[in-house]
Amino acid sequence: MTRTAPQFLFDFGSPNAYLSHEAIPAIERRIGVRFEYVPILLGGIFKATNNRSPAETLAGIKNKREFQAVETQRFLKRFHVQPYVWNPYFPVNTLNLMRAAIAAQLEGVFERYVEAAFHHMWREPKKMDDPDIAMAAIASSGLDAKKLFSRAQESEVKAKLIRNTEDAVERGAFGSPTFFVGKEMFFGKEQLREVEELVLGKGE
Secondary structure (H helix, E strand, O other), X not given: OOOOOOEEEEOOOOHHXXXXXXXXXXXXXXXOOOOEEEXXXXXXXXXXXXXXXXXXXXXXXXXXXXXXXXXHHHHHHHHOOOOOOOOOOOOOOOHHHHHHHHHHHHHOOHHHHHHXXXXXXXXXXXXXXXXXXHHHHHHHOOOOHHHHXXXXXXXXXXXXXXXXXXXXXXXXXXXXXXXXXXXXXXEOHHHHHHHHHHHXXXXX
Protein backbone atom coordinates (compact mmCIF):
# COMPACT_ATOMS: atom_id res chain seq x y z
CA MET A 1 0.00 0.00 0.00
CA THR A 2 1.08 3.54 -0.71
CA ARG A 3 1.56 5.56 2.44
CA THR A 4 -0.39 8.78 2.78
CA ALA A 5 1.83 11.84 2.39
CA PRO A 6 1.40 14.10 5.43
CA GLN A 7 0.79 17.81 4.89
CA PHE A 8 2.64 20.52 6.77
CA LEU A 9 0.78 23.84 6.96
CA PHE A 10 3.33 26.48 7.84
CA ASP A 11 4.13 30.16 8.20
CA PHE A 12 7.73 31.38 8.45
CA GLY A 13 6.76 33.55 11.41
CA SER A 14 6.33 30.53 13.68
CA PRO A 15 9.47 29.32 15.48
CA ASN A 16 7.73 25.99 16.09
CA ALA A 17 7.12 25.65 12.36
CA TYR A 18 10.87 26.15 11.90
CA LEU A 19 11.66 23.40 14.41
CA SER A 20 9.17 21.12 12.64
CA HIS A 21 10.86 21.86 9.31
CA GLU A 22 14.20 20.87 10.83
CA ALA A 23 12.78 17.59 12.17
CA ILE A 24 10.89 16.57 9.03
CA PRO A 25 13.78 15.24 6.84
CA ALA A 26 14.62 12.43 9.30
CA ILE A 27 10.93 11.57 9.62
CA GLU A 28 10.63 11.42 5.82
CA ARG A 29 13.48 8.92 5.70
CA ARG A 30 11.78 6.74 8.30
CA ILE A 31 8.31 6.81 6.75
CA GLY A 32 9.42 6.65 3.13
CA VAL A 33 7.26 9.54 1.90
CA ARG A 34 7.75 13.26 1.57
CA PHE A 35 5.73 15.83 3.45
CA GLU A 36 3.68 18.20 1.34
CA TYR A 37 4.49 21.76 2.44
CA VAL A 38 1.47 24.10 2.28
CA PRO A 39 2.12 27.84 2.75
CA ILE A 40 -0.57 29.58 4.80
CA LEU A 41 -0.83 33.01 6.38
CA LEU A 42 -0.85 32.65 10.15
CA GLY A 43 -2.25 36.13 10.66
CA GLY A 44 -5.19 35.21 8.44
CA ILE A 45 -5.83 32.03 10.40
CA PHE A 46 -5.66 33.91 13.71
CA LYS A 47 -8.15 36.47 12.41
CA ALA A 48 -10.55 33.82 11.11
CA THR A 49 -10.44 31.76 14.32
CA ASN A 50 -10.12 34.57 16.89
CA ASN A 51 -6.81 33.05 17.97
CA ARG A 52 -3.65 34.79 19.18
CA SER A 53 0.05 33.94 19.22
CA PRO A 54 1.55 32.00 22.14
CA ALA A 55 3.54 35.13 23.04
CA GLU A 56 0.21 36.78 23.84
CA THR A 57 -1.71 33.82 25.24
CA LEU A 58 1.07 32.76 27.62
CA ALA A 59 1.68 36.24 28.98
CA GLY A 60 1.05 36.37 32.71
CA ILE A 61 0.27 32.66 33.10
CA LYS A 62 2.42 31.18 35.85
CA ASN A 63 4.38 28.03 34.86
CA LYS A 64 2.92 27.58 31.37
CA ARG A 65 5.70 29.34 29.46
CA GLU A 66 8.27 27.46 31.56
CA PHE A 67 6.64 24.16 30.69
CA GLN A 68 6.66 25.00 27.00
CA ALA A 69 10.41 25.63 27.28
CA VAL A 70 10.84 22.17 28.82
CA GLU A 71 8.70 20.66 26.08
CA THR A 72 10.84 22.35 23.43
CA GLN A 73 14.00 20.91 24.98
CA ARG A 74 12.43 17.45 24.83
CA PHE A 75 11.60 18.03 21.16
CA LEU A 76 15.16 19.13 20.33
CA LYS A 77 16.56 16.03 22.02
CA ARG A 78 14.05 13.61 20.49
CA PHE A 79 14.44 14.86 16.93
CA HIS A 80 18.12 15.83 17.13
CA VAL A 81 17.62 19.38 15.85
CA GLN A 82 19.28 22.65 16.73
CA PRO A 83 17.31 25.30 18.62
CA TYR A 84 16.24 28.43 16.81
CA VAL A 85 17.88 31.78 17.43
CA TRP A 86 15.19 34.12 18.75
CA ASN A 87 14.32 36.76 16.15
CA PRO A 88 14.62 40.13 17.91
CA TYR A 89 12.10 41.64 15.47
CA PHE A 90 9.36 39.17 16.41
CA PRO A 91 6.52 39.30 15.57
CA VAL A 92 7.42 39.66 11.90
CA ASN A 93 4.73 40.40 9.33
CA THR A 94 5.13 37.45 6.95
CA LEU A 95 2.61 38.41 4.27
CA ASN A 96 5.16 39.04 1.53
CA LEU A 97 7.34 36.11 2.60
CA MET A 98 4.38 33.73 2.35
CA ARG A 99 3.26 35.18 -0.98
CA ALA A 100 6.79 34.71 -2.26
CA ALA A 101 6.58 31.06 -1.14
CA ILE A 102 3.66 30.62 -3.53
CA ALA A 103 5.68 32.39 -6.22
CA ALA A 104 8.57 30.03 -5.52
CA GLN A 105 6.27 27.06 -6.15
CA LEU A 106 5.38 28.52 -9.54
CA GLU A 107 9.05 29.19 -10.30
CA GLY A 108 10.14 25.67 -9.33
CA VAL A 109 12.42 26.79 -6.48
CA PHE A 110 10.08 26.14 -3.57
CA GLU A 111 12.31 23.88 -1.46
CA ARG A 112 15.28 26.21 -1.78
CA TYR A 113 13.13 29.20 -0.92
CA VAL A 114 11.61 27.55 2.15
CA GLU A 115 15.06 26.63 3.44
CA ALA A 116 16.33 30.17 2.85
CA ALA A 117 13.35 31.95 4.42
CA PHE A 118 13.40 29.78 7.54
CA HIS A 119 17.17 30.28 7.80
CA HIS A 120 16.91 34.06 7.71
CA MET A 121 14.05 34.04 10.19
CA TRP A 122 15.35 31.56 12.78
CA ARG A 123 19.05 30.74 12.23
CA GLU A 124 20.46 34.13 11.28
CA PRO A 125 17.42 36.23 12.20
CA LYS A 126 16.67 39.42 10.32
CA LYS A 127 13.82 41.88 10.03
CA MET A 128 12.20 39.92 7.21
CA ASP A 129 9.19 42.23 6.89
CA ASP A 130 11.52 44.96 5.63
CA PRO A 131 11.37 44.45 1.82
CA ASP A 132 14.99 45.48 1.19
CA ILE A 133 16.34 43.27 3.97
CA ALA A 134 14.21 40.32 2.89
CA MET A 135 15.25 40.60 -0.75
CA ALA A 136 18.93 40.87 0.17
CA ALA A 137 18.65 37.86 2.48
CA ILE A 138 16.90 35.67 -0.10
CA ALA A 139 19.33 36.77 -2.81
CA SER A 140 22.26 35.88 -0.54
CA SER A 141 20.91 32.32 -0.52
CA GLY A 142 21.30 32.12 -4.29
CA LEU A 143 17.72 32.80 -5.34
CA ASP A 144 16.33 35.38 -7.75
CA ALA A 145 14.73 37.45 -5.02
CA LYS A 146 13.64 40.22 -7.37
CA LYS A 147 11.66 37.81 -9.52
CA LEU A 148 10.10 36.02 -6.53
CA PHE A 149 9.01 39.18 -4.71
CA SER A 150 7.74 40.64 -7.96
CA ARG A 151 5.61 37.57 -8.63
CA ALA A 152 4.42 37.71 -5.03
CA GLN A 153 2.36 40.75 -6.01
CA GLU A 154 0.49 38.96 -8.81
CA SER A 155 -3.23 38.45 -8.21
CA GLU A 156 -2.93 34.71 -8.92
CA VAL A 157 -0.31 34.33 -6.19
CA LYS A 158 -2.23 36.41 -3.65
CA ALA A 159 -5.40 34.42 -4.35
CA LYS A 160 -3.61 31.11 -3.87
CA LEU A 161 -2.30 32.09 -0.44
CA ILE A 162 -5.78 33.25 0.59
CA ARG A 163 -7.25 29.98 -0.67
CA ASN A 164 -4.67 27.89 1.22
CA THR A 165 -5.43 29.83 4.40
CA GLU A 166 -9.20 29.61 4.06
CA ASP A 167 -9.01 25.89 3.25
CA ALA A 168 -6.87 25.35 6.36
CA VAL A 169 -9.47 27.01 8.58
CA GLU A 170 -12.29 25.03 6.95
CA ARG A 171 -10.40 21.82 7.72
CA GLY A 172 -10.01 22.81 11.38
CA ALA A 173 -6.68 24.64 11.58
CA PHE A 174 -6.23 27.45 14.09
CA GLY A 175 -2.44 27.95 14.10
CA SER A 176 0.94 26.80 12.82
CA PRO A 177 2.44 24.26 12.63
CA THR A 178 -0.56 22.15 11.65
CA PHE A 179 -0.30 18.72 10.06
CA PHE A 180 -2.82 16.59 8.20
CA VAL A 181 -2.67 12.90 7.40
CA GLY A 182 -5.71 12.48 5.21
CA LYS A 183 -8.51 14.04 7.26
CA GLU A 184 -6.71 13.62 10.58
CA MET A 185 -5.40 16.93 11.94
CA PHE A 186 -2.51 17.42 14.35
CA PHE A 187 -1.43 20.73 15.88
CA GLY A 188 1.98 21.66 17.26
CA LYS A 189 5.48 20.37 16.74
CA GLU A 190 5.08 17.77 19.50
CA GLN A 191 2.46 16.03 17.35
CA LEU A 192 5.04 15.05 14.74
CA ARG A 193 5.55 11.78 16.58
CA GLU A 194 1.82 11.06 16.21
CA VAL A 195 1.98 12.01 12.53
CA GLU A 196 4.85 9.59 11.96
CA GLU A 197 3.07 6.74 13.76
CA LEU A 198 -0.15 7.29 11.83
CA VAL A 199 1.60 7.32 8.45
CA LEU A 200 3.47 4.14 9.32
CA GLY A 201 0.24 2.55 10.52
CA LYS A 202 -1.55 3.45 7.32
CA GLY A 203 1.23 1.86 5.32
CA GLU A 204 1.03 -1.55 6.96
